Amino acid sequence: MTTASTGGDVRRPAGWAEWAPSGRLAVPVIVLLVIGANLIGVGTVVLLLIGVDDGSGRTGRAEVLWAAAAYLAVALPVATVAGLRRQRVTNRWLTAGREPTRDEAAHALRLPLDTASTAGLVWLLGAVLMGAVSAVAFPDARVGARVGVAVVLGGIVTAGVTYLLVARVARAVTARALAAHPPAGALALGVRIRLLLTWGLTSGVPMLGVVLLYLDPSNPRGPGRTVVVFLVVVALLVGALATLLIARAVGQPLRELRRAVQQVGSGHYDVDVVVDDAGEIGLLQEGVNSMAAGLAERERLRDLFGRHVGTTVAQRALATGVALGGEERTVAALFVDIAGSTSLVRRTGPEQMVGLLNRFFAVVVDTIEAEGGLVNKFGGDAALCVFGAPADHPDPAGAALRAARRICDAVAEAGEVDVGVGVACGRVWAGQVGAASRLEYTVIGDPVNEAARLTELAKEHPGRAVASAPTVLAAAPEERAHWVRGGEVELRGRGETTTTWMRRRSSV
Structure with a gap:
């Protein structure tokens, strides 16, 4: 995985302990490892059989060992071919380098269990054969039971280690299968079963073996010291291997999940944990x-929402929810419009006009947000901006007047368009309008209409910004110094006179 500061895929560190075969070599390599594990188990059981004695002075060890060798010469090749044939479906899509189908993926996920089952069957048949041969070869037929039980216990240990080993080595195959078809909740062998299996390999089977040695009726003198020491040493080695395998199978994914959660907590959501477990851990990996x-x-939706309605409105909606309705507030409304836009679009063409508008609106948005206002809506080549809604503003009138001056200066410096800016202040209704399925935050009231009408006057004034008298008088003296009283006009649709203030031409 990449570090928490950059985000990205969560990958386990490379190394020999993390190596796992993949592609066309995966199944053959796994089969060879299984054969090696079973041969180690066979060697352990053979060493135990060499010490078998019924106390009569006559030994049948040679016959038993020859029978074991003959059985292995037949059973191992047959089991290898059977294992390869059972997973030929998996080997087929791995060799082709394609994604598996759902059935093929499910078949691949059974690879550890199928391999362990095959090994267990081989050992079970071997136990029956060795027990029968021992019962015939030794004068005391009860030695056959002892040998059969010893082989069964050896088979249990070998099959358990085989399962844990294959589950670990085959994780690259498991990851590819789960990448194509993530786990859906059907668990075959989860963490609980694997922990119980580890307990059986490290404690259950060895302790049972020692108990059976002392309860063996065919050997009333009890087991020799060498046999007991040998069993303890084998139990320690098998226990260490099984514990190491289960610790890596559980601990490594949990460390990766911890790093992934830390990345998410720091705001980096582009994490991708490798899903390589078909049990509860795999479900957790997929869940992360x-x-x-x-x-x-x-x-992304919040960013898109904020771009459409404004960051302030988006944050308020996410915090309190959205609903039809609103409230009365005292706000300053700023309306800005491009002068001569009809003739401008005919000269530039629509494509160039869109680029020009985007550059112009970028200036408006940056300026309004820097002053703590909200660009409420765009309308063609105009924009309505609000100070004091939906969030409170300590100085809505002063901020609107400063924004008007800054917009005029920035537009004049760019030299691409000419604008008019109108500013008005007063009580408005602010809130959501529309339908339950489609809402829009807006402000409705006389100051909005007044600001739009003042914009038309501003286009004819050298300072390109006109404000109503209540707006300028509500601002701080430092801001009022940039404005000069104008005349009284009757704005269209208002039916009363409005005292105007003009931006000083030399204002900076």
Whole structure:
């Protein structure tokens, strides 16, 4: 995985302990490892059989060992071919380098269990054969039971280690299968079963073996010291291997999940945990990926929402929810419009006009947001901006007047368009309007209409900004110094006179 500061895929560190075969070599390599594990188990049981004695002075060890060798010469090749044939479906899509179908993926996920089952069957048949041969070869037929039980216990240990080993080595195959078809909740062998299996390999089977040695009726003198020491040493080695395998199988994914959660917590949602477990851990890995994807999608929607309605409105809606309705507030409304836009679009063409508008609106948005206002809506080549809604503003009138001056200066410096800016202040209704399925935040009231009408006057004034008298008088003296009283006009649709203030031409 990449570090928490950059986000990205969560990858386990490379190294020999993390190596896992993949592609066309995966199944053959796994089969060879299984054969090696079973041969180690066979060697352990053979060493125990060499010490078998019924106390009569006559030994049948040679016959038993020859029978074991003959059985292995037949059973191992047959089991190898059977294992390869059972997973030929998996080997086929791995060799082709394609994604598996759902059935093929499910078949691949059974690879550890199938391999362990095959090994267990081979050992079970071997136990029956060795027990029968021992019962015939030794004068005391009860030695056959002792040998059969010893082989069964050896088979249990070998099959358990085989399962843990294959589950670890085959994780690259498991990851590819789960990448194509993520786990859906059907668990075959989860963490609980694997922990119980580890307990059986490290404690259950060895202790049972020691108990059976002392309860063996065919050997009333009890087991020799060498046999007991040998069993303890084998139990320690097998226990260490099984514990190491289960610790890596559980601990490594949890460390990766911890790093992924830390990345998500720091705001980096582009994490991708490798899903390489078909049990509860795999479900957790997939759950973290789904959580990160959901948070990333929510962040994109919030960003998109904020771009459409404004950051302030978006944050308020996310915090309090959205609903039809609103409230009365005292706000300053700023209306800005491009002068001569009809003739301008005919000269430039629509494509160039869109680029020009985007540059112009970028100036408006940056300026309004810097002063703590909200660009409420765009209308063609005009924009309505509000100070004091939906969030309170300590100086809505002063901020609107400063923004008007800054917009005029920035537009004049760019030299691409000419504008008019009108500013008015007063009580408005602010809130959501529309339908339950489609809402829009807006402000409605006389100051909005007044600001739009003042914009038309501003286009004819050298300072390109006109404000109403209540707006200028509500601002701080430092801001009023940039404005000069104008005349009284009757704005269209208002039916009363409005005292205007003009921006000083030399104002900076």
